[in-house]
Amino acid sequence: MPGTSTGASTGTSTGASSGASVGAEGPGTATASAALVAYDAEFAEAPLYLNHASYGPPSRAVERTVHELVAAAVRGAPAGDLHAEDDRARAVIARLTGTAPERVALTTSTSQGLLQTAFGLRGEVLVSLDEFPANVYPWRRAEEAGRLRLRALPSSGVEPAPVTPERVADALTPAVSALAVSAVDFRTGYRADLAALREVIGPDRLLVVDGIQGFGATDTDWSPSDVLAVGGQKWLRSGWGTGFLAFSERGLAAVAPALGSWAGVLDPVDYDGLPHPARPDAGRHAITSLSPFATGALASGLELLERTGAALVAERVADAASRLIDAVDAAGLPLLSPREPQRRAGIVVAGFPDGGAPGMHARLAAAGVTATLHGPTRIRFSPHATTTADAIARLAELLARET
Known part of the structure; x- marks a missing residue:
């Protein structure tokens, strides 16, 4: 089975973007930028939603389809x-x-x-x-x-x-x-x-x-x-x-x-x-x-x-994960995910060797962050292409303040 399609088209969509996503310029082409703007406009999850490895909030296109059917x-x-x-x-x-x-x-x-x-x-x-x-x-x-x-x-x-x-x-x-x-x-x-x-x-x-x-x-x-x-x-x-x-x-x-x-x-x-x-x-x-x-x-x-381009979406996800890794590093937390871009995807896991993950998870949730708690020592974050740079910066502030 050959690889995923990487073609992109601009398309049209409705709704308003929740802010500039990470890597919004894409590869620097007008077509890619237009595709990403249209893509962003299809989603409306909360800014600090970082849990796509558990569940990815559907697009407005999916919502329209289900309603019509x-x-x-x-x-x-x-x-x-x-x-x-x-x-x-x-x-x-x-x-x-x-x-x-x-x-x-x-x-x-x-x-x-x-x-x-x-x-x-x-x-x-x-x-x-x-x-x-x-x-x-x-x-x-x-x-x-x-x-x-x-x-x-x-x-x-x-x-x-x-x-x-x-x-x-x-x-x-x-x-x-x-x-x-x-x-x-x-x-x-x-x-x-x-x-x-x-x-x-x-x-x-x-x-x-x-x-x-x-x-x-x-x-x-x-x-x-x-x-x-x-x-x-x-x-x-x-x-x-x-x-x-x-x-x-x-x-x-x-x-x-x-x-x-x-x-x-x-x-x-x-x-x-x-x-x-x-x-x-x-x-x-x-x-x-x-x-x-x-x-x-x-x-x-x-x-x-x-329509957006599988490679373009993947590039956005990878960039968001890189910034999230920087946030984990800046907070002085162990990184339990691979650092090498070729060996990682959209999942970034922060370690809490002292067993403090549940307390941190609760504090982050109170601040509006959605992530997955894995036992007493791990929190899994999973940004998507729609995750904004501002959202990751906010998470970095919260991690630094709470650690």
């Missing part, structure tokens, strides 16, 4: 017209991932996509137990059901440890048939080297990628992956109940539709009580008809990313 449903619009949103979503996913529309399956979440993948595979899957649970439980459940075997990536002695090509190479055995990994680690923001992991596992093993913390936040080449699972509620800012699976040709052939149901077969409305063959495309993984409100929201969120 609900209004059409209230009027009794034909179901076929409403479910045309499925095709719209698959088309833009294909453009942004570089795969073909027939190798895209729509899901309700990353979790659903990974669960369907796990139950559709055989053999032995290598996975780090430091992964987000959505990329651990599916493999456990599939193993319990006798579908496959889970092989835990051995500990490196440092927790949580990034999944590196070296660790994977040391853990490979002839029995391993697939590697499951997050494109971006949810705890630290570490960005996996998908190309290097692909090279290490070789051409005969599958690479299954949980892309939710990277897609929409990074300019990534997704082509090394055989299965890419992404939810739309975080960096894609499309709301809950949205997601997709994008397959390589080999990935689609390897993942059986073990959890596919009536919606994933040929002639699904031929109610003859007989088993029907699975569809030949990624639609074989469909369980039931999805909500057109959700698929329309996903399509609108992705089309906004496409």
Whole structure:
């Protein structure tokens, strides 16, 4: 699957920007600047909202789409017209991932996509137990059901440890048939080297990628992956109940539709009580008809990313993360995220080795900052392309004052 689209167009949008975002000049072109102005105008989250790794407030484009679709449903619009949103979503996913529309399956979440993948595979899957649970439980459940075997990536002695090509190479055995990994680690923001992991596992093993913390936040080449699972509620800012699976040709052939149901077969409305063959495309993984409100929201969120330019949005996110790292450094707090731009995404984690994270989190929340508390020693910040320089400066003041 070739990499994300980097094309940009100016488009039009409504609403007012909440201030100049970090890196608002982009690469210095008039087209990019106009695209970013239009992009900013689509969002209205609170200025100190720094929690996109948990949930990204949707755009006005998503809001408009959902309202229009609900209004059409209230009027009794034909179901076929409403479910045309499925095709719209698959088309833009294909453009942004570089795969073909027939190798895209729509899901309700990353979790659903990974669960369907796990139950559709055989053999032995290598996975780090430091992964987000959505990329651990599916493999456990599939193993319990006798579908496959889970092989835990051995500990490196440092927790949580990034999944590196070296660790994977040391853990490979002839029995391993697939590697499951997050494109971006949810705890630290570490960005996996998908190309290097692909090279290490070789051409005969599958690479299954949980892309939710990277897609929409990074300019990534997704082509090394055989299965890419992404939810739309975080960096894609499309709301809950949205997601997709994008397959390589080999990935689609390897993942059986073990959890596919009536919606994933040929002639699904031929109610003859007989088993029907699975569809030949990624639609074989469909369980039931999805909500057109959700698929329309996903399509609108992705089309906004496409219009603006995935690379341009990723550049904004990277610049915001760099400034946030400076704020953490200035406050004298340990940085628990990678510093190297090529190894990080939009997640910046500040450490509180004395266990003071809950108190700091409460004080920041009282000042209007939205971030994620991870236990007694960590606070995770995750700015987006719409995060303003003023917002990060304000956070820096709060961190410096409270530490």
